[in-house]
Amino acid sequence: MSATTGQALMSLSYIAPTDQANLDTSGDVGFYKLGLEAKIEINANIKKLQLGCGGINGAGGCDIDIDNLSLSGNVTSSSADRASSDAVITNPFLEFAIKNPDSASTRNITGFRLSAEKIVGLLTAGTNNDTANGINSLSGYLVINGNGTAKTLAGNFGTHPGETIYTVVDTTSIPLCTSGCGPNSAVTVGYGTSNNTGLTIPSVNAPFTVTNAVVSGTRMKSANVAAVANIPNIAITTASGQLGARLDESACVIFVACVKDTFVKLNTSLNNLTANISFSENLGYIHNIPISSSGYLSLQSQAVHWPGAAEVAQTGWWLSMQDPINLGEISPQDSIDISGVFPQIATLLGQKLAEPEYKLALGLGDGINAIFGAGITKTVSPIDLTGNYVSLPLTDLILSSQEITPNCYGTLKFC
Incomplete structure (x- = not known):
C-alpha cells in the first residue's frame, strides 16, 4: 500500500x-x-x-x-x-x-x-x-461587466419646460448705460423667452462601461445596472440656432433706449461631460x-x-x-433619446456661464444690435464640464449583442 x-x-x-x-x-x-x-x-x-x-x-x-x-x-x-x-x-x-x-x-x-x-x-x-x-x-x-456605445438621437435644447438657463452677464461695458447695467446682471435664457428657437444638439456616439455591477435578489424580473458614459464634445455654432434671452432688469442707454429681451447665438462646445446611466433592463x-x-x-x-x-x-x-x-459588447440596438437630460444640462450651463472664464460680456456693439433686434453673437471658450455628471435612466433596451446562436443541428431555434 x-x-x-x-x-x-x-x-x-x-x-x-x-x-x-x-x-x-x-x-x-x-x-x-x-x-x-x-x-x-x-x-x-x-x-x-x-x-x-x-x-x-x-x-x-x-x-x-x-x-x-x-x-x-x-x-x-x-x-x-x-x-x-x-x-x-x-x-x-x-x-x-x-x-x-x-x-x-x-x-x-x-x-x-x-x-x-x-x-x-x-x-x-x-x-x-x-x-x-x-x-x-x-x-x-x-456580477456583470460589459461595454458598448450608445448612439444618441439629435435633439433641440431650450424649447421644453426645464430647459431654461438662469445665469448672469456682464453689461458694464455698454457705454452711456444709465440703468440695469452691472458685472452680474441676471438673465434668463432658453425656454420661456421670446425669439427662442432652441439649439440643435447633434447625434453622438457615447462609449460606456459597466464595471462589477451586482445583480442580486429574489424573483427578479429586471436588473438595475449602472454604467458610465463619456459624452463626446458637443459643438455649438451659430448654425445650431438661437436662445432667447431676457434680462431681469432692462438695460437702458441715456434713459431712452432700453433692452430687456433679445436672443443669443453662440460659438462654443460642451466638453468632457459624463453621463451616469442607470439601466433597468x-x-x-x-x-x-x-x-x-x-x-x-x-x-x-x-x-x-x-x-x-x-x-x-x-x-x-x-x-x-x-x-x-x-x-x-452590449450596445443598444436603437438610438437613444437623451432629451430627458436637457434640464440637467441647463443647470450646468447656468453655473458655468456665471464663471469669469465663460461669462458673456456685453459691450457697445452688443447693446446696439440688441436694441435693433439683431441679437447677440458670442464666441465662448470651450466649456469644460470635467467632473460634472448628468443622470440618464434607460429602460428595457434591445441589446445588439444578445442575438442567440441555437444549440441545435439544422435550422431549429430550440431543440
Whole structure:
C-alpha cells in the first residue's frame, strides 16, 4: 500500500459552526460536503425550468422561471458548432447546511446546494432578441461587466419646460448705460423667452462601461445596472440656432433706449461631460451569459451564507455565479433619446456661464444690435464640464449583442 499513489474519486468534508471557514452568521449551521474529483462535459437544453413556484416565497410566482435554457461550450460561430461543443464542470459537489449539527434531537437540514469549483461554457435563455423572452424571473446573484456605445438621437435644447438657463452677464461695458447695467446682471435664457428657437444638439456616439455591477435578489424580473458614459464634445455654432434671452432688469442707454429681451447665438462646445446611466433592463432581454466561474444552485429554508460564497443566499431557490460575468459588447440596438437630460444640462450651463472664464460680456456693439433686434453673437471658450455628471435612466433596451446562436443541428431555434 505504501508504494501506491492515486487520487480519490470522491471526497468528504465538514465545516463546523465554530470553524473560521464558516461564513454563516447564525452560529448554529454546519456544512457537509460530498465532492466528485472530476471534470464533467455537458451539452444540455431545457425547454422550461421552473423552481420554487408558490412555496416559501409566496404564491403567484416562481423563484426561477426560464424558458428555452441551453448550456454548451462558449461557441457562437454557428448552430452546428455550438451543438457539438460542451460546457466543462470541474469538481462538482453536493453540500448540505445542517442546523444544530451536534444535537441528534434538534438537527435538521436547512438547505442544500449543487455546486462546482468551476463552470466554463455559455448559458443562453430564450429564442430571439426581438422581444423579452427567456428569463421570466430569477433569484440569485450575478456580477456583470460589459461595454458598448450608445448612439444618441439629435435633439433641440431650450424649447421644453426645464430647459431654461438662469445665469448672469456682464453689461458694464455698454457705454452711456444709465440703468440695469452691472458685472452680474441676471438673465434668463432658453425656454420661456421670446425669439427662442432652441439649439440643435447633434447625434453622438457615447462609449460606456459597466464595471462589477451586482445583480442580486429574489424573483427578479429586471436588473438595475449602472454604467458610465463619456459624452463626446458637443459643438455649438451659430448654425445650431438661437436662445432667447431676457434680462431681469432692462438695460437702458441715456434713459431712452432700453433692452430687456433679445436672443443669443453662440460659438462654443460642451466638453468632457459624463453621463451616469442607470439601466433597468428586463431580464428577458439578457440572452447570452458566458460563464467562467464557480457557481451553485441551492435551496434553503432560511438565509444561508454558503462556504466560499460572496453573498448570502436567500430563502427558496437561488442561482449564483461567483466570478464577474463579462457580457462583452452590449450596445443598444436603437438610438437613444437623451432629451430627458436637457434640464440637467441647463443647470450646468447656468453655473458655468456665471464663471469669469465663460461669462458673456456685453459691450457697445452688443447693446446696439440688441436694441435693433439683431441679437447677440458670442464666441465662448470651450466649456469644460470635467467632473460634472448628468443622470440618464434607460429602460428595457434591445441589446445588439444578445442575438442567440441555437444549440441545435439544422435550422431549429430550440431543440
